[in-house]
Amino acid sequence: MNVADNIVKILEEEGIDTVFGIPGEQIMPLYKALSNSSINHVLTRHEQGAAHAADGYTRSSGKIGVCITTASPGALNTVMAVATAYKDNVPMLVLTGDNDLKYRDTDHFQTTPQLEILKHITQASYNPLNGTEAMYVLRAAIYELKNIPKGPIHINLSKDILLQEEFDDFDLCYLCEDDLSNISKAQELIDSAERPLFILGAGAISQAESINETVHKYNIPTTTTFHGKGIVPETDELSLGLCGIRAKPQARYAFENADCIIGLGIKASERTLPSMPDNFIHVNINRDVLVGDYPIHGKVEDFMSEIEFHNVDWLGEILEHDGEYDLEGLDDDAKPQSAIKRILEKFSDNIIVSDAGSHTTWTTLLKKSLRPRQLLFSGAMAPMGYGLPAAIGANIATGEKVIVINGDGDFQMNLQELATVKENDLDVIVFILNNSEFAIIRQWEEQFYDMEPYQVNLANPNFIKLASSYGIDAIRVDNLDDLEMILEKDLTGPLVVEVIVESEFIPLPE
Template identity: 65%
Template sequence: MNVAERLVEILEENNITHIFGIPGDQIMPVYKALSKSSINHVLTKHEQAAAHAADAFTRTSDSIGVCMATAAGGALNLVMGVAAAYKDNVPMLILTGDNDLEMRDKNVFQSLPLRDVFSNITQENYSPLNGSEAVYALKVALYGLKNNPKGPIHINLSHDVLLSEDFMDVDLCYLCESDLSSLDDAQKLILESEKPLFVLGAGAISQAENIKMLADTYQIPVTTTFNGRGIISEDDLINLGLVGIRATPRAGKAIEESDCIIALGSIASERTFPNIDEDKFIHVNINKDVLKGKYQIQGTVEDVIMNLEFKKVNWLDELLAIDNEVTAEGVDDELKPQAAIKRILECFGDEIIASDAGSHTTWTTLIYRAKKPNRFLFPAATAPMGYGLPAGIGASIATGSRVVVINGDGDIQMNIQELATLKENNLDVIVFILNNSEYGIIRQWQEDFYDMEHYQTDLENPDFVMLAAAYGIDAVQVNTLDDLEFLLEKGLKGPLVVEIMVDKENIPLPN
């Protein structure tokens, strides 16, 4: 048995079911072993799409998303997708091939310092020098992704290491880091507080039931980050809604007036907390590098909330008295993007929604009501164009259920080749393309912030219906709100592309 074969065995032992990627020379030993395994390989048409698909696979399943590429160009194509997952703290495994060890640091064909390339966009980064190190690295990575899920982990595998039959198979002794030294001081602040507030990030998803019980019992209001939406249903009155630059009125008021903010599993970015009062900020995260405020607690959300005491408070009613409706103007106008998105969400709001980067994501965020976590997927912290379609593919493969992709005409073309992957896997994914023949947000920035005429924002688009047909996918174009409503009443099933001709429209600016 060689190292590549053992690595695939370890993946099987850890219940890895799917890998997204494209084969190539240096990673070929892994592909040979993979071809004889129980793991399903999903052949994407671009490595960036493989990374986005693995990202969405992780978000929507109980398993770890894995993407794989060969050296140089293949590995570099993963970078944008890995960076998006890193900024959103999505745990996933990245495997790259590389030249033989003696060639890795030399200026030869397809040799680049891949460990250095990935060092700033992964939580852990391994470049094993022999078979034993490779086996150990994979075991450590999988354990960490499951038990200490901070973000992506990368392993760079040299061709000769993969072919080696010389390795030791060691057992792990691996513990999650924690630092609960601020817990007592945080406890004191909580018990002194009259206006405590939970802010839930993606790291709190596994503790949804416990947090809901605490919030209800002690009447502590809840808010969420973008990636925490749906941990508690937004139809539940205890959930005040989104915080940050797109905060709901209730959530914004709660952040302003709270005397004890308890941030659970959030990275506390500047878009979530533009101005943190450190003296009232309790921050819980397993990743010590993101902790902020006076009360920094490195540990799992479960460990922390199960070791804290709370008291009943009485400020929820005054927050509920605030009108919390976030209105999106123009939702009934013919045919604005927000009008189309409202109808799509009315029809498919309970399905997984994958979006991208653009004005459509803003409108979807404003209109969407999250009832469960990880049902609205988009790259919140990096916002690359090209996420939506491959994410829809990854989520559909992970769940076996229908996924709805809402794209613009600009971002869909970043990874439009993945229509081939959609067709090949015959997935129930419906892709809505909102076509306004422009990069709308960029045009708005130019006009509003740079006092300039729009420049290089107009798009001469292909015929998306004919393009989808070329990939063997059914497609239809709609030009009126009535036609869209009629189409949605039919009960649509993917793979399907729906092109919606919409008006140019400015988005509402954030708070």
């Protein structure tokens, strides 16, 4: 058994049953081992697609997503997608092949400093120099991804290391270095609070059940980050929706008038906290993102088990304020927001994946998540091309129907992954809102730079013929009546639905 064989054996032992990738020369020993394993390998058509798919796999299920690539061209093709996962703290494993160790720091064919590049966009980037180190860093990476899930971890594997047959393997057993020293200080603030407020982020998803029990027992209102939507169902009156730049009046009032704000598993970015409150308790496993006067470095689970809450009564005061966005055009023919509203109503219980563009704003504002992990999109990096490959990962991880809401511009960034959808016969339905332009860029040009539209108009292909060339059924609609008629049917993927829409400016944050 060589190192590559043992890597695959460890992945199987750890319950990893699916990986995404593309084979190549330097990673071939690992692919030989995979070919003799029980692991399902999903062949994507581009390495960026493989990494986005691993991201969607993790976001939708909480399981470890894995992407595998060969050396430089393959590894560097993942950069945008790995950076996307890094910015949103998505815990996934990135395995890259490399030339033999003797070629490091040379101008050898397909040798680049890929470790140096990827280390800036991963939680950790390892470069084992022998087989024993490879075993150690793999086990350490999986431990961290499961127990301290702060972001992607990269392991760079030279071909000669993968082929080594003399190495030691071992079990790891160590604990996360939590710092709960501020618990008593936080407890004093909570004890004195009459108007507490939770802000829930992606790091709190695993504790959704206990959080719901707590907020309902003590009547504590909640808001969320974009990626925390659905931890408390957004149809619940205790769920005030998004906090920060896209807050509804109720959530904004709650944030401005709370005497104790408890952030669970949030990154506390400028999009979530428009200002830094002096009564902010911040709980996160990532010490580097902690802010405020009450930082708690540890798991949300441990914090919730240590803290005692009490009944409060200020929800009625909050609910006196408006609980909805003031959005126009929701019933206008050919407006993107009216099409998105109807798509979301039809697929209210399905996983929705949004790409990047003006449609993302409409989707995040209109989608009411009934459970966590129901709306997937890149919040902090927002690359075009995320939607389709992420939906592939989400469908494979959950087995559920997945709906992609794309624009015509971002869809074309990774449209080759239609082949992956077809090859695996995935129940993925792709809606392309086609306005033949980069609409949000046009809006920025006109509103902020006093420009005429410049380099934003798109001469698009025939999306129906394009989908058909991959063997995928496709439909085009150009009005609300036809869209509603299509949505009345029992739709199953693979399917592409092109919706012709007019250009429309998105509402800007207040």
